[in-house]
Amino acid sequence: MHTIGKFRQSSSFIVGLFFSTLLMVGVFFVLYFVVMAGENALLKESKDAINSEITLLQKTFEHVGFEALEDSIREKTKDPENAYFYALKPEVSSLLIGNVPNWPEVFSEPQKGEFVFFDIAHELLDSNTKSIRIGSEHYDIMAIIRTLPNGSELLVGRNIDDIEIALWVAGTFGWLMILILFLVSALSIALGYYVVIRFNRIAESTDRIIASGNLSERLPVESSWDDLSKLSIVLNKMLDELEEMLNSIKSVSDNIAHDLRTPLARLRQDIEAFAQPEKRELLLGEVDNILSIFSGLLRIADIESEKQKSAFEVRDIGVIANDVVEMYTPVAEEKSIQVDSNIAEAQVYSDRDLLFQCFGNLIHNAIKFTPHKGKITVSLTQDGNKTVFSICDTGIGVSDENKERVTSRFFRVDKSRASSGNGLGLAMVAAVVKLHEAELVLSDNEMSDSGLCCQITFLQ
Incomplete structure (x- = not known):
């Protein structure tokens, strides 16, 4: 039987698997660049801005002095357009200068040059600005700390809520694309399996028709909208034509056998009256052979017509x-x-x-x-x-x-x-x-x- 023995060996499965794999690789690459590369790019801009700001404050301390640095931080924290968070912790005092209410615990052991992340609750700040993330009760802060020559510690940070939400949207979109990809792959596999099953049914019916020679059997037509059903309809029309042609040919041969049997029977009767016995028996044998052929043809036609x-x-x-x-x-x-x-x-x-x-x-x-x-x-x-x-x-x-x-x-x-x-x-x-x-x-x-x-x- 010329059917597809295993679905995994079918061209539908192989082609579907190839394109699904190709699409999956593409989606993973896109997800990687959006989440990983995008995160690095977005954070780099904030890191550069924080480094510039803390470097500017360090130069203020070096050229003007510690009091000028305190005044500069106080002025910056009063500016409503300011997007930075400041904290100046003198070596000899626990009093903080700036808009960070408490010295973050993550900075108990400062690591020079490394950025750290912490959060500040909304109620601890005087600002009316809230996090853009729905349901969030705090700001996400990325900051860096540097130790000044007099032993004081200077912290400069920035609100990265907008970056967090952008990364969340990108990640959610990426996972949504992966989910859609798996759904599309599952649908492709299901569709391929359906096509293979339909092809096998057509192949089985065709093999059965060929093996039995029964042209009255037809291929299954399960719907009228898909291409496989249209193919079955066309093949069934072809079988209709073939059956009609073969029936007409058989009818002609059967009619010939039937019509010739009567004159041959008359010829046999005439030969029986032939005078010479030897020639008579020879001719009778030949006529009987012809009659047996026609009788055999009619007998086969009668059996094949299933009238028995x-x-x-x-x-x-x-x-x-x-x-x-x-x-x-x-x-x-x-x-x-x-x-x-x-x-x-x-x-x-x-x-x-x-x-x-x-x-x-x-x-x-x-x-x-x-x-x-x-x-x-x-x-x-x-x-x-x-x-x-x-x-x-x-x-x-x-x-x-x-x-x-x-x-x-x-x-x-x-x-x-x-x-x-x-x-x-x-x-x-x-x-x-x-x-x-x-x-x-x-x-x-x-x-x-x-x-x-x-x-x-x-x-x-």
């Missing part, structure tokens, strides 16, 4: 197989052919006359192509819901390339056509097997150097 199921019932086909073996054993003995049978009881929904003719054709062919002192084995076994009828011979066998063709009408293994027969025996067998919804398999006889095994499997 009125006689179907559950019966023991072991009785039919025994009757066939009993009938053909004398014929086999004329060629010193040994016929062994191992036939069990098996209840199968079937037509007795059709199976008798089917089994008879198989054993007749086996006798015809098995040489003197050969052997034919007939068996009927039942295993669970399977019933298997097989005939194996030690004859000339059939090549692998011909095994698929021997059930065609008029096909002859003997290209010289020196042997008797019209090439319709196995075609009729195939028609009966198909009517019984069974399976016919031709294989080499593994128990002999040559020969053929014909196996029919009936499903309960």
Whole structure:
């Protein structure tokens, strides 16, 4: 069966996985640059501003003095436009100068040149400015501390609430993109799985139609909006045309066989009145051969039209197989052919006359192509819901390339056509097997150097 065995081996899954992986890598790169690189860029600007401000205050101390530094800090903290936080802690006093209410605990052991982060509660400041973050009760401060030559400590910081909210928005957006990516990937995989399932159904139906030759079966159409259903509709239209063409061809051949049988029967009657016995018998033999061909064609057409199921019932086909073996054993003995049978009881929904003719054709062919002192084995076994009828011979066998063709009408293994027969025996067998919804398999006889095994499997 030409279906996709595993979803992970399908092109839909591979292509979907490739693009999902590509998109995922792209999103992670974007997220990294937005969160990591963006954070560094945003904080760098604030760090540079803080460094410039604290350097300016240090120079004020160096050139003007400590009191001028105190005055400068007091003036800056009074400016409503000022965005900095200041704290000056003299070495000999615990009193702070600036707008930071308490010396942050993180600075109990100052680390020169390193920025640290702390927060200040809103109620500890005189400013009416609140954090731009919804629900926040404090300012987030990034600051640096430097020790002055007189032992005092100088802190300059800046509110980074705006940076925090920007980073939060960027991070949230990034995670949202990842979530969307996973949803898209899951949807792509689900869609790919749906496509594979639909393709497998179409492939299974197509294989079944090809294997059975039943052109009346159609591909499933599950909707009218998707492309696969449109493909099934187009293929079903093609099957309609093929079925109509084949039916017309079969109708022509069946009509020819039916119409010619009557004048041939009249010709036979005229030949019977022929004066010379030798020529009469020769002509009668040829006419009988032609009549048997037309009768075989009409019989196959009748079976293929499925008009024979009125006689179907559950019966023991072991009785039919025994009757066939009993009938053909004398014929086999004329060629010193040994016929062994191992036939069990098996209840199968079937037509007795059709199976008798089917089994008879198989054993007749086996006798015809098995040489003197050969052997034919007939068996009927039942295993669970399977019933298997097989005939194996030690004859000339059939090549692998011909095994698929021997059930065609008029096909002859003997290209010289020196042997008797019209090439319709196995075609009729195939028609009966198909009517019984069974399976016919031709294989080499593994128990002999040559020969053929014909196996029919009936499903309960």
